[in-house]
């Protein structure tokens with residue numbers, strides 16, 4: 001399979017493409033991906049720029065029909081595309097199918113949003129004057145996405161962009177061209193006018209800066225690592241370009257003495273290790289009060305050790321491979337660092353399986369303190385650490401002592417502590433007796449501090465980024 005770029009409605013190849021490798025089996029090459037250069041990206045931006053005015057005045061019905069078509073096809077093909085996703089990214093097959101279904105639901109939600117483009121009519125403070133507040137499309141939006149949710153994250157950027165009347169250049173992550181290509185192929189048959197959606201496969205370090213610098217691109221939405229995000233914010237700031245960033249997390253999960261132990265273990269197992277821990281909302285710091293600490297660590301260790309790790313497409317697997325060799329090395333480096341800093345590492349071994357892939361056992365690092373690197377920096381793998389604290393007050397202080405602020409959770413049966421935590425956890429999303437990862441698609445997603453920048457994604461709040469507000473006054 002050759003993954004090509006989509007420019008102005010046409011599929012464009014580029015010489016020899018880069019191989020798309022299955023992380024569960026490196027002998028399995030899914031296909032080859034085009035590598036766009038400056039000229040192709042220029043063409044894609046020009047196409048979006050030319051198509052934007054027409055799509056900006058499209059009717060709500062046209063937008064609904066396009067988004068509904070895409071959502072319906074994703075849902076109908078969830079098994080097939082979920083298989084592709086699991087093969088390409090390494091999520092287990094059920095997780096892959098679930099993610100494709102989620103992408104379909106997101107398009108369906110924004111199909112509805114396209115019909116609900118309401119504004120406000122207000123009386124002016126001056127007699128004889130009327131005021132209208134309406135939303136207009138931003139124009140051309142550049143969407144830069146990561147590899148860990150290869151279809152859901154493009155969906156939750158592309159769907160609101162189109163619903164709110166914008167033209168799109170999508171630059172997906174290099175590791176997952178297959179899912180982006182499959183989505184683009186569906187979009188290309190959806191009835192969307194040519195040029196409104198363009199796909200650019202290639203190196204982010206080359207295409208990203210060009211996309212951001214081009215004056216025809218009005219806004220950038222990015223999900224990825226914090227250093228890249230900070231650089232994008234600076235570049236967009238210098239150009240007064242609208243920007244939305246979703247970056248890392250170092251998400252705390254507090255477990256109090258009064259927690260239901262079974263619930264706490266289940267919540268932490270899921271939050272820390274499912275999707276191979278490769279979620280920006282993963283529970284990477286488990287902050288546990290003294291009275292339950294030893295029982296919790298013993299029970300979680302037992303469950304963690306029993307997780308089945310292996311080929312993402314093999315039935316019964318609960319944890320797939322790490323996405324690539326670089327990420328696997330990085331995970332192992334963090335375990336070495338944690339050991340050197342005094343942590344005790346349980347699990348984390350590299351694993352051999354029938355096929356050659358990037359497998360490692362999930363790891364729990366106990367006896368850690370919040371100042372260790374393992375608790376300051378995002379690992380992005382199946383690794384969680386345990387921090388022992390005296391009581392709720394210390395747990396909250398430790399939970400908030402981080403540069404990040406995406407998701408924060410607490411396991412407790414105390415209404416008082418749950419209520420206090422919801423109000424005082426410094427995070428964009430707070431979970432009570434639920435994993436830090438796993439969110440709904442019809443409500444805002446995003447964080448505080450170093451995790452996010454700019455307006456929230458998803459749900460009705462997505463309009464903040466994908467539209468510009470206009471205030472019109474009419475006199476007598």
Ligand code: ADP
Nearest residue numbers: 145146172173174204205208209223224225228
């Ligand atoms: P990760 O480490 O998770 O791959 P990155 O931040 O490197 O995170 O990548 C996220 C997305 O940003 C990818 O699509 C990647 O190609 C893109 N990207 C990488 N470097 C840049 C850059 N300098 N400017 C814009 N986008 C970039």
